[in-house]
Amino acid sequence: MHIDIDQPREIAVENLKKSIPKELWDTNEQFIAQLKHKIKNHQLVSNSMIELLTNGHFNHQAVKNIHLEYRHAIVQIFTDALLMAQYQARQLEPRLPAGIKMIARFLLTLNVLDEFGFQPGTSTINYYQGNPAYAHYPLFEKVLNELNISIAERENYKPSQIAVEVRRYLEKSYDTYIAVVALLAVAEQQVILYSPPLRQATKSVGLNVEHGYYYVHGVSSDHTALAADDDHEDDLWFTLIQACTPDIYPSLEDMCMHYCDLWNRFWLYQYEANSHLKR
Template sequence: MDQIRQNAVKEMIASVGETKWNENMEFLQVLISSVKNHKINQHPIVSAMNACEYSLQEMQTMHMEYRAIVHIFTDALLMAQYQSKKVENVMKPGSKAYARFLLTLNTLDEFGFHYKIGEPCYFQGTPQRSHLILFEELMTDMSISDEDRQEFVPSPVTQKLKECFLAAYDDYPLLLTLLAIAEEIVMIFSPVMRLNTGALGIPVQEGYYQVHGVSEDEENDACDDFHQNDLWLILAQGAGGYDQSDLLQNSLNFIDLWEDFWSQDFSKNKIKSMQKIAPQENQVDQSSDVERELAVG
């Protein structure tokens, strides 16, 4: 697979020219550094989930908020496939094929195809292994019903993040950048989400959390780091030129929204079934208080 990727990148460099490619790579180093050094990488929720401090209700709400982005991620990948046609405005016909090749490696992973890292590239697959299906199965394991999923309204913070993603669908360079940042978010937060979720007795050894993270993690079959790197390289091919300062600012705005997402209070915006349980829990607590008062009396 490494050789396959290297061949694709070699063709992309030829399509844009080595001089322009090197110029774009210099800018990319600035852009990637701004992402890697953003304070979201030290967000306090990471240590909190690492210590398994979040309750089932909080993790249910967190995953339902996250679901709003999970459901549009492959839409964004497919839109990037389509928008790659823009490279042919300034490059020879067929140049979009190289970007689409690397994007396809990501979509194959998302749609349920997989291969063994370090072995000859032979894809196997089933729709049941698609990340979206695995995520929905995780919701079921977390006791989130179909009705909960239908009735849940994401928080204003989540909706703002989602709208930022959707607004980039027509902007090829920005869309590639937001997809790369989303992969970064997955690598930061998936391992601790997996840990806290598993501590609640929910199976995480297989399924959604088995295919998210980095390729060096022996506990999973994930390769989000490969996908992120592919996206940065596709961006280096460019789309007929773009305003670098504008792209950098929009990228920072997007990752700031992700920081807001993880900073929201997940004890609120409960799923519908948890809203029904809450009054009963209050009644039990009140009864216990009365019993304690009688005992003291």
């Protein structure tokens, strides 16, 4: 029997749709569409830091400060959260039939592979392609190297209260599958919004952003990067559509919007703390 393996994302999404009753899928999909609309109209999307970073407003010290804050808030724990989502997919059972959790895990794995340094295609020996040197977290550490941030500075850095709050809010979701998946989807939206501006801010202080961390962050339609954060965000929303039920809509919306509020405060603080450090 031939089984198609050439379109893993599309196949996984179709299987997700078949894993719950069509009426529930349609209801959940409508709710998620409304939630995504609210997120895209949140103040986070129009925060003045987007323009300031894009225009290279900040000097080298400010860019260093912002990267250390961003490292604490999300970079260090992003793959932790993804792996917790993988693990907590077990909560789909017994509400859904045995084995259904593997469809969500399959789809989430595409994000995990990207984060860990695997790349699409097969090698000359017909095996997976990849190298842990291309994992996103180490690539971010290389940006810190190029910004001349020492290991001691990283280890001794005291993050702001809002950076601590952003991190803790995601970490506190680890025990609940639906919560960690939803917050990861919001985090991906934040990455999509702020990675291009951060790339420009970093470029403006003399770093080469044609490779490394900023080359693999952004959207799949950006021909100047090898990024797929929009695909990863969509995949997280799809897994959430499979998992949620109408009784949790209000709490799920409150949680996502609060995380947006925290991220907006995070970026407002970055301006306040670094406004005097202009180029």
